[in-house]
Amino acid sequence: MYEVGQEVELSMDEVYARRHGKMTRFARKKLRGMHVPETFVSPEDVVQDAFAKAYRNPSPIEQPQAYLFRIITREIQNHARRASQYAQPPAESQADIRVAIDDAGEVISDRRDVHRAQATLPAQQSAAGWATEALNCTQADSAGGVDRKPGGARAVAGLKATLTVSAALASVLLCAAGSTTIHRYSAASRNGQPQPQLMPDMPQPAIYGLWATAVVYGLMLLFMLAHRPLLRTGARARRPDWGDPGR
Known part of the structure; x- marks a missing residue:
């Protein structure tokens, strides 16, 4: 899988200088295959973390390139598990939204009740009520409409x-x-x-x-x-x- 044949003798610095782009492309492909978005972790961050772990390893590394690819694969698997824990449910579409509206029959019935009650009021009270609620008049305006003071x-x-x-x-x-x-x-x-x-x-x-x-x-x-x-x-x-x- 990893063309290790002629890079066995490469040091860690040489692998970084020659194979950094290849490792980045490999990390990007693995992230897509495991459905990990780059907004969660980028391929560049995965490669940099792999090199950091390799440099912290006190033991000598015989095949640095193969070792780095193994670290990259393991890191992507860990990121995939963490990303699945934070996965959000799909956004609710407009078709799934339920809008609560008033029943037209109840609205008409309530208005008829109000009109019947309004008809039983004295003339001045009825006029003042409609001026206040329907015409948005103030108390002074309502009183002036029926020739009365507030x-x-x-x-x-x-x-x-x-x-x-x-x-x-x-x-x-x-x-x-x-x-x-x-x-x-x-x-x-x-x-x-x-x-x-x-x-x-x-x-x-x-x-x-x-x-x-x-x-x-x-x-x-x-x-x-x-x-x-x-x-x-x-x-x-x-x-x-x-x-x-x-x-």
Whole structure:
């Protein structure tokens, strides 16, 4: 295999000078045969390592060229074993990639649910919602589209809650005062006594003022409860033309 016949007497330096290229080509061929890529180890590195080991051998080498070829073959076998341990799996092709997409039926169903829920909202809330989500408007822009200032909806809701609580409290006080008055007048009438004064220490105008305030609060509560459906109907009639939300 190795043309050793006439190179037996060559020294290690002479083999390097004359046969270095041949050994490099031999190492490259062996690496390809064992499927070792040159990015893992190059043929030049294999040959240099073989010469380094030969020079470190303290024993005399009778056939340097044959000895070097044996070292090169053994080194390539060791590199092939190490390369197989670091072998990576084949790259995933585009055909093997699974892309997760949303179900079109679920997307359409969800949009229809949103549109139905949007239709049940008051006109101003519906318009503000579409302005914010669909048109990317800010809170100030949405409020301007329905002729309101930012925070006006929260202020109106707070005012309604305050008026409702106040009217309810006034109604309770009115009922309690009326019940006490009727009880006192009934007891005085049965015993033949003069009619008692409701609040002897309070001036009469102040008493009339309290009664009037309680009556006004009670009437406000009744007015709000009675006209609430009409107010909602009027708000829907004044709905701004911002497009059909169902589209």
